[in-house]
Amino acid sequence: MDYIKHKVPPVREDRLMACQAYGGTCGDLSNDSKKGCLYASKRTFSQTQGCQLNLSLGMISSMRDAVMVIHSPIGCGGNLIQNAGINKVFQKLRQQSAVGLRWINTNLSEVDVISGGEAKLRQAVLKAEREFRPSAILVFNSCVPALIGDDIDGILDDLQKQVSARIVPIHCEGFKTKIQATAYDSVYHGLIRNLVGEDKSTKPAIIRTPEEELEHQEKISKTVNLLNVGSMSRIDEEELVRLLKALDLNVRILPSYSHPEDFTYAHEAALNVSICATHDDYFVEHFQKLYGIPYVLRTIPIGIANTNKWLRDIAAHFGIEEQAEKLIAAETAELNKAIEPFKAEFKGKTAFLTGGEVRILTTAELLHNLGFEILGLRGYHFDKYGEILLEEYMEDVPNSEKAIFNIGSGQVFEQANLLSKITPDLFVGHIGVNGSAAKQGYPIFPLFGQSDDYLGYKGVYEVATRVSRILRNASFNKNLGKNTRLPYRDSWYEQDPFTYIDDSASIAARIG
Amino acid sequence: MSKVIERPRYVCALGGAIGTIQSLPRAIPILHSSSGCGGNLAGALSGASGYNGGNYCGGQALPSSNVSERDIVFGGEGRLHEQIENTLKVMDGDLYFVVTGCMVEMIGDNVHAVTKRFKDGKLPVLAAETVSFKGNSYYGYELVLETLFREFVEPAPVKDPGTVNLWGVVPMQDVFWKGNLGVLKGLLKKLGFETNTFFGQGETLENLKNSGKASLNIVVSEAYGIEAAKVFEEVHDVPYITLPLPVGDHGTSRFLRTVGKALGVDEIKIEKLIQEERKAYYPYLERLADVYNDLDFQRYATVVGDPNYTQAITRFLSDDLGWLPELIVITDILGEEQKERVLASFGEYESGLRPEIVFDEDASSVVGYINRHWPQNQGQKYYKGFAPGVIIGSVMERDTAEQFKVPLLPVTYPISNRVVLNRAYAGYSGGLTLAEDVLSLVVAHR
Numbered sequence: 001m002d003y004i005k006h007k008v009p010p011v012r013e014d015r016l017m018a019c020q021a022y023g024g025t026c027g028d029l030s031n032d033s034k035k036g037c038l039y040a041s042k043r044t045f046s047q048t049q050g051c052q053l054n055l056s057l058g059m060i061s062s063m064r065d066a067v068m069v070i071h072s073p074i075g076c077g078g079n080l081i082q083n084a085g086i087n088k089v090f091q092k093l094r095q096q097s098a099v100g101l102r103w104i105n106t107n108l109s110e111v112d113v114i115s116g117g118e119a120k121l122r123q124a125v126l127k128a129e130r131e132f133r134p135s136a137i138l139v140f141n142s143c144v145p146a147l148i149g150d151d152i153d154g155i156l157d158d159l160q161k162q163v164s165a166r167i168v169p170i171h172c173e174g175f176k177t178k179i180q181a182t183a184y185d186s187v188y189h190g191l192i193r194n195l196v197g198e199d200k201s202t203k204p205a206i207i208r209t210p211e212e213e214l215e216h217q218e219k220i221s222k223t224v225n226l227l228n229v230g231s232m233s234r235i236d237e238e239e240l241v242r243l244l245k246a247l248d249l250n251v252r253i254l255p256s257y258s259h260p261e262d263f264t265y266a267h268e269a270a271l272n273v274s275i276c277a278t279h280d281d282y283f284v285e286h287f288q289k290l291y292g293i294p295y296v297l298r299t300i301p302i303g304i305a306n307t308n309k310w311l312r313d314i315a316a317h318f319g320i321e322e323q324a325e326k327l328i329a330a331e332t333a334e335l336n337k338a339i340e341p342f343k344a345e346f347k348g349k350t351a352f353l354t355g356g357e358v359r360i361l362t363t364a365e366l367l368h369n370l371g372f373e374i375l376g377l378r379g380y381h382f383d384k385y386g387e388i389l390l391e392e393y394m395e396d397v398p399n400s401e402k403a404i405f406n407i408g409s410g411q412v413f414e415q416a417n418l419l420s421k422i423t424p425d426l427f428v429g430h431i432g433v434n435g436s437a438a439k440q441g442y443p444i445f446p447l448f449g450q451s452d453d454y455l456g457y458k459g460v461y462e463v464a465t466r467v468s469r470i471l472r473n474a475s476f477n478k479n480l481g482k483n484t485r486l487p488y489r490d491s492w493y494e495q496d497p498f499t500y501i502d503d504s505a506s507i508a509a510r511i512g
Numbered sequence: 513m514s515k516v517i518e519r520p521r522y523v524c525a526l527g528g529a530i531g532t533i534q535s536l537p538r539a540i541p542i543l544h545s546s547s548g549c550g551g552n553l554a555g556a557l558s559g560a561s562g563y564n565g566g567n568y569c570g571g572q573a574l575p576s577s578n579v580s581e582r583d584i585v586f587g588g589e590g591r592l593h594e595q596i597e598n599t600l601k602v603m604d605g606d607l608y609f610v611v612t613g614c615m616v617e618m619i620g621d622n623v624h625a626v627t628k629r630f631k632d633g634k635l636p637v638l639a640a641e642t643v644s645f646k647g648n649s650y651y652g653y654e655l656v657l658e659t660l661f662r663e664f665v666e667p668a669p670v671k672d673p674g675t676v677n678l679w680g681v682v683p684m685q686d687v688f689w690k691g692n693l694g695v696l697k698g699l700l701k702k703l704g705f706e707t708n709t710f711f712g713q714g715e716t717l718e719n720l721k722n723s724g725k726a727s728l729n730i731v732v733s734e735a736y737g738i739e740a741a742k743v744f745e746e747v748h749d750v751p752y753i754t755l756p757l758p759v760g761d762h763g764t765s766r767f768l769r770t771v772g773k774a775l776g777v778d779e780i781k782i783e784k785l786i787q788e789e790r791k792a793y794y795p796y797l798e799r800l801a802d803v804y805n806d807l808d809f810q811r812y813a814t815v816v817g818d819p820n821y822t823q824a825i826t827r828f829l830s831d832d833l834g835w836l837p838e839l840i841v842i843t844d845i846l847g848e849e850q851k852e853r854v855l856a857s858f859g860e861y862e863s864g865l866r867p868e869i870v871f872d873e874d875a876s877s878v879v880g881y882i883n884r885h886w887p888q889n890q891g892q893k894y895y896k897g898f899a900p901g902v903i904i905g906s907v908m909e910r911d912t913a914e915q916f917k918v919p920l921l922p923v924t925y926p927i928s929n930r931v932v933l934n935r936a937y938a939g940y941s942g943g944l945t946l947a948e949d950v951l952s953l954v955v956a957h958r
Contacts, residue, residue: 045598048576051548073614073645074517075524078552081926082559084519084875085907100911102519102876108645109514113618124516131518131876143546144614144645147584174548175580175615410551410572413602432554432572435565487540487569489604500598 001285007153007169009189009282011177013039016383018179021408023498026377026394027401033387038407041503049410050432051174053142054079055183059230060170060191061103062087062257064095065135067128067165068103071121071152072142076174077105090450093234094257104128108144117150122159129163136195136260137165146173166260168194179381180409181278181356188283191255192290195263223250224271224314225293227280230256231448232455239456240275240301243311246327247320267291271317275300275310275455276358277385299389300358301455303366304332305396331457339370342464346371349471352422354378354415355430355447357386361393363428363447363454363463368397370464375422376404378415380430406497412436416486417497426471441481443474514845519875519908521817521843521925522685524644527553528652529611531561534570535683535711536720540605541569544592544623545613547578560907561925562687562932575599579615588621593629600635606717607664609656610639617643638663648845650736653682657740660710660720662747668725671750676700676775677708677726679740680733681757681938686820687927691936692757696732699768699939702785703777713934724748728775732757732767734853735819735846756857757820760828760943761793793940797832797947809954812886812898813837816878816905817924818844819854821937825904825923828943831862833950839885840869841878841905843924875908882916902950919953 003009012018019038022029032038050058053070057077061068070077084101091098104127106112106120121139128137141152152169160167170190172183198205208216224244228237241251252269254262272287272295274280284295294317301310308328315324351372353360357379364374374397379386394400404422406414412433419427419440427434427442434444445467448454453462522528526549533541534557543550554571558564565571577595579588592610599608610623623639630637640659642652657679678696683689693712700707708719708726729744729752731737741752753774758767765786772782803809813829815822815837822840829835846854851871858869870881886898901918903909907929913920922930923937923946936942 043578044594045602046547046576046578046595047572048543048550048554048574048578049547049572050551051546054548054552073524074520074522074648075527075549075553075556075644078523078527078557079555079559081519081521081523082555082928084560084926084928085910085922086928088911104516104518105520106516107514107520110643110646111514113645120516127516127518144618147615147618174552175546175584178547178578178580180548412572432551435571436573485568485604487573487603487605489602492602492604500602 001282002289004189004192004286004290008171009185012179012182012185012381012383013177015185018181018381018383019407020178020381021501021503022382023406023414023501025401026390026403026405029382029405030387030390030394030401033382038382041501043408043411043500044502045413045500047410047413050180052172052177052180052183052186053077053140053174055180056140056170056172056187059183059256060138060187061101062091062230063136063138063255064091064098064257064259066260067132067134067137069106069121069124069128069137069139070103070142071106071108071117071124071139071145071150073108073144074105076142077103077140090234091257095259102132102134113144113148116148117145118155121145121150121152121155125156125159125163125167129165134165136168137163138168138170138190141169141171141173143173143175146176166195166199181381184279185282187255188286191263192283192286195260196266198264219250220268221270222248223252223269224273225266225269226251226253227272227274227283228253228256229276229279231450232256232275233450233452235453236455236459239453239458243327243456244273244314247311247315247318247323249318267293269293271296271314273314276356278356278358281385300362302359302362302459303369304335304457304460305365305369306362307456307460308332335457335460338461339464342468343371345468349373349425350375351426351428352376352419352424353428353447354433356380357382358389359447360428361386361389365393365396366460366463367428370467372426374400374403375424376406376418378406378408380407380409382407413488413492414497416440416488417493417495420493421497426467436486438477439480439484439486441478443470443477445470515873517873520648520873521875521906521908522649523553523556524649525642525647525652525655526611526613526644527556528649528682528685529640529642529656530570530574530652531557531649531684532653532656532682533609533611534567535689536607537716538568538605539607539609539717540599540603541574542596542599542608542610543574543576543613544588544595544610544616544621545576545579546615547576547580549613550574550576556926557684560928561684562927562930564684564687564932569603569605575603584615584619587619588616589626592621592623592626596626596630596637600630600633606635608635608637610637611642614644617641636664649685650682650844653685653736654739657737658743661740661744664721665724665748666721667748668722670725671727672725673727674704675706675708675726676728676730677710677723677750678730678732679710680731680737680754681820682736683711685818685925687925687932688935688937691934692938692942694934695936695939695942699764700771703768703772703775703782705775724750726750728753730755730771733820734857735844735850754853757824757938759824759937759939759946760832761790761940762831762862763824763827764789764939764943789940793944796944800947800951803955809951811835811900811902811954813901814839814841814878814882814898814903814905816841816843816903816909818842819846819857821924823854823857824937825946826858826867827861828946829904830865832943833947834863836865838865838867839881840867841881842869842871843873843875845873846871878905878909878912879915882912902953904950921950921953
C-alpha cells in the first residue's frame with residue numbers, strides 16, 4: 001500500500017472492493033465474499049446514512065488544541081452541533097485543561113459556488129489561527145468545493161507559510177463513496193502527511209549523547225502505538241493500557257482525543273496495535289511502508305477469545321509469549337469465575353447485533369460465550385477483514401453459518417422487517433438504529449459507549465452486568481412497542497427483507 | 513460575500529426543510545441528495561434540539577436517493593424516480609415531500625419534472641429545491657411552507673371568520689416549538705378562534721389542507737415565515753400580520769392586543785381576557801416576593817440566540833422579572849430589512865431599559881461583547897462587572913458562562929444538556945416556566 005504521496009486517498013469501494021448491500025446467511029456471505037463479487041450490489045430503495053465527512057469529524061473532532069475548518073455550505077458538519085457544548089467532558093478525561101469543540105464553517109453561498117470558494121477558505125484558516133492560536137487546524141473538504149474545483153491543497157500549502165498551526169487537509173467529500181469507513185483513510189492520510197515526523201524547519205533536532213540515544217532506542221523498542229477509535233471510552237483505553245503494561249510495554253494512544261504533538265514522534269515505536277481493521281489498516285500499512293513499523297490488526301479485543309488472540313499477536317511480536325500466556329491464564333481464570341452466574345442467566349436467550357463488521361462479530365462471540373444464541377448480524381459494510389473474522393467466528397461458534405447476515409449502513413427498514421421475523425430477546429446496536437428497534441419493543445444494549453467499558457477482560461464482565469440489568473426491565477421500550485409505530489406500511493413486513501437489494505451486477509459477475 | 517461562521521447555530525436549507533417536514537403529521541421527506549446528507553443533519557435536528565428525536569419519520573429512517581459519484585456523472589433523475597416509486601410502496605405516509613441537496617442542484621437534476629410523474633397518484637408527492645448553499649435552516653422552513661401553501665393547501669373562496677393560521681415558530685430551531693404552539697393556540701381559543709398551527713400537538717394534514725379558509729395568518733416572528741405569508745396571501749387571498757413571540761405577561765398582553773385588534777375582537781373582551789390571565793399569573797409570581805427580595809435576586813443578563821427568543825426573553829426579564837438584560841447577541845444570518853424589523857421588536861420597555869443589541873454569528877464572539885459591555889477588571893480595587901450575572905442562551909454558551917462564573921439557562925438552539933418534551937416558554941404559563949427555570953439556577957447552588 002502506498003497512497004501517501006497522492007493528495008487524496010482512494011475510496012474503499014476501489015481499494016478494498018467493500019460491499020454495502022447484501023442479505024443472506026453467514027455461510028452464504030462467506031462463500032459469496034470469497035468469490036469477490038459483492039461490491040457491485042446496490043439498493044433500489046434506500047434510506048439515508050452518514051458520509052465520510054461526518055465520520056471524519058466523529059473520529060478526529062476530539063483532537064485537543066485543534067480547530068476544525070469545514071469547507072462547505074453551512075449544513076455540512078451539522079452533526080457537531082449536538083456535541084458543541086458537551087464534548088469537553090470527554091476531552092477532559094485525557095487532559096484537564098481541554099477546551100470544547102471549535103470549528104469554523106466556510107458557509108459557501110451561491111456566489112461562491114459560481115466564483116469559487118478559495119477566498120473563504122483562506123479567511124477561515126486565518127480566522128482559526130487569529131482567534132484561537134491552535135496547535136493544528138484540520139481542514140475538511142466537502143462535496144461542493146470538490147465539484148467546483150477549489151485548489152484546496154494549493155491554498156493550504158500557501159497558508160502554511162503564514163500560520164504557526166500545523167495545517168492538515170482532510171479530503172472527505174461525501175458523494176465520492178457510500179462506504180463511510182473511507183473516512184478513516186482520509187483522516188489518517190492527512191495526519192500521516194502533515195503531523196507525523198518532527199518539523200525541523202521550526203524546531204532544532206534533538207541531540208542525544210550515545211548513552212541517551214541507547215536509552216531512547218531501548219524505550220522505543222518497547223513502545224506501542226495503541227490506535228483508539230472515536231467510539232472508545234476512556235475506561236476502554238485504561239483497560240487496554242493495563243493489559244499492555246502487564247506485558248512491560250509503553251503505550252502511546254492515538255488518534256482520537258490526542259494532541260497534534262502526539263503524532264510528532266509517532267514513528268518512534270516498535271509496533272502499531274490496532275483494535276479494528278476497518279479503522280486502521282490504512283494507517284498501519286503505511287507506517288510499515290514508511291517507517292518499517294510492524295503491526296497487529298487481526299481483531300478487536302472484545303470477548304475472551306478475541307482479547308486472547310489480540311494479546312497473543314502482540315506478545316508474539318516481542319517474543320514474550322510465555323509472559324502473555326501467564327497473563328491470559330490468570331485473567332481468564334478470574335474472569336470465568338466472575339461471569340459464571342451470568343451464563344446460567346443468559347442460557348437460551350437470543351440476540352441480534354448491528355454495527356461495524358469487526359465490532360459485531362467479536363461482540364457476538366462474547367455474547368455467545370455468555371450463553372446467548374446469535375440469530376443474526378447486520379454489518380455496515382463488508383470487506384476482506386470481515387471475511388477473515390467471519391471465518392474465525394464460524395469456527396468458534398457452532399451452527400452460526402445459518403444465522404442471518406445483512407449488510408448496509410442505516411437502512412433501518414430492512415432491520416425493522418428482519419426484527420419482525422426473527423424476534424430476538426436482545427438487540428445490540430450502533431447509534432442511529434437503536435431508536436428504531438426500541439419502537440419495536442426490544443431491550444437494547446448499545447454496541448459502544450463513551451462512558452462505558454467494552455474492551456479487554458474487564459469489558460466482558462461489564463457487558464455481562466449491563467446486559468443483565470437491561471434485560472431485567474425493558475418496560476420503557478415495551479411501552480414504545482405497544483404505543484408507537486415505525487413509518488412503514490404493514491405490507492412491507494410481509495415482504496422479503498432484502499427485496500430492495502439489487503445484486504444483478506454481482507450475479508452477472510459470478511456467472512461471467 | 514457571505515461570511516465564514518464559527519460554530520453556526522443552524523444547518524442548511526435541506527436540514528431546515530427536513531426538520532419542518534418531519535414535524536408535520538405523517539409526512540415523509542424524501543431526500544434527493546448525497547448518501548450522507550441525512551445522517552450528517554440528524555444530530556443537528558434531533559440531538560441538538562433537546563433530544564427532540566426523529567418524530568415519525570426522521571434520522572436514519574429518512575428515504576434518500578443516496579446519489580454518489582456515478583449518478584453525479586450520469587445524472588440522478590432516474591435514481592430519484594425509482595426511489596419515489598419504492599418509497600410509496602415501503603413508507604407509510606399521507607404526504608411525501610422531495611427535498612434536494614447541493615450535488616443534485618449542481619448536476620442540474622430537474623426534480624419537479626420527476627415528481628410531476630406522480631401527480632395523478634393516490635398520494636401527494638411535493639418537491640422543493642432546498643439547495644443548501646442558497647440558505648440556512650430558516651430558508652428551508654420558508655421553502656417548505658411556500659410549497660405547501662402553493663401546492664397542498666386547497667383553494668377556499670369562502671373564508672371562515674373564526675379560523676386563523678399561525679406559524680413562525682420553527683420546529684427544532686425553536687427547541688420548545690411544540691409546547692409553544694400549543695400555548696398560543698390555547699390563547700387564541702380563549703379569544704374565540706380556532707387555530708391551525710400545522711406542527712403542534714393534535715394537528716392533522718387535513719387542517720393544513722383546509723387552511724386556505726382562514727381569515728388571518730399570524731406569523732409569530734419578525735424574521736421567519738414572512739415570505740411564506742406573502743405566498744399564502746397571493747395564492748389564497750388571506751392577509752397576514754407579523755408580531756413577536758410572546759413570553760410572560762408583558763409580551764403576551766401585547767400579543768393578545770395586536771392579534772385581537774387585527775381580528776376585530778372587541779377591546780373590552782381582549783382586556784377582560786388579559787385581566788383573567790394576569791389573575792392566574794401573578795399569584796404564582798407572588799410566591800417569590802420574599803425570596804426575590806430577601807436574597808436580592810435581581811440579575812444582569814446576557815441573552816444570546818435567534819431573534820424570536822432573544823426579544824421575547826429580553827422583554828420578560830426586563831418587564832416581568834425586573835432584571836437587567838443589558839446585552840443581547842443575535843446569532844442568525846439576517847438581511848438588512850430583517851435586522852430592522854427585529855430591532856424594532858426590542859423596545860418600549862416598561863422598565864425603560866435600553867439594551868445593547870449586537871448581531872454576530874460567531875459563537876466565540878459572545879465573550880468579547882460581555883467584556884466590552886461590562887469592562888474587565890484591570891486589577892482595580894473598586895470594580896463593577898457582569899455580576900451578579902446570568903446568561904440565557906444555548907449550550908454553546910457553556911464555556912462562556914464558566915469563564916464568567918455565572919449560571920447559564922439554555923433556551924435557544926442548540927440545546928444538548930437538557931431534555932425537552934412538552935415544556936413551553938410562550939404565553940403567560942410559559943413565563944412562569946421560565947421564571948421557575950431561571951430562578952432554580954440561582955437557588956440551586958445555595
